Amino acid sequence: MDTKKTTKMHQFVSFLLKKEIFAVDVMKIRGVERMLSITSIPTMPDFLEGVINLRGTIIPIVDLRKRFKLGSKEPDKETRIILTELETGLVVGMIVDAVKEVFQVDSAEIGDVPKIGAPNMDQRFIKGVTNKKGTLVILLDAERILTESETEGLKSLEQL
DSSP states (O other): OOOSOOOOEEEEEEEEETTEEEEEEGGGEEEEEEOOOOBOOTTOOTTEEEEEEETTEEEEEEEHHHHTTOOOOOOOTTOEEEEEEOTTSOEEEEEESEEEEEEEEEGGGOBOOOSOOSTTOOGGGEEEEEEETTEEEEEEOGGGSSOHHHHHHHHGGGGO
16 A cells, blocks of 8 residues: 555746746646737726737736836846636736746645745735745745736726
8 A cells, every 4th residue: 555645746837027936827827928019008006007909808917026016127028928817717917027937846845925025025926935946936826916806897808
């Protein structure tokens, strides 16, 4: 009889935001796009850049640097939009500095949210942390990037 604990592997996509490495569950990702032209919408919060029309679908775009209070940065050739589908069915684009890689991690290697982290970063966005080749990777909870009321407000954009 095998007495080893069964472990569960999780896949994540890692990306950069201001020299910090973050990752999001690959099962939430619907695609990665190069930077596209974003149409701004008046009265939206600062971190909501606006919307894109991707193959006939209107997608709200969140600048993760602004959302996490990491400052802003002009897009460059490495800037990407990660398309993430929330449990509500809403697809949201997240602007990141660069997409790195897809990697696997054992659930036993995911640690709790540290009490410290990126300066000024709200801890509610973080699902956990893991160590990848000696580097700390912050695992984001895609469902918490937007509050419930922000998600509801953005769902109305789908009808545009």
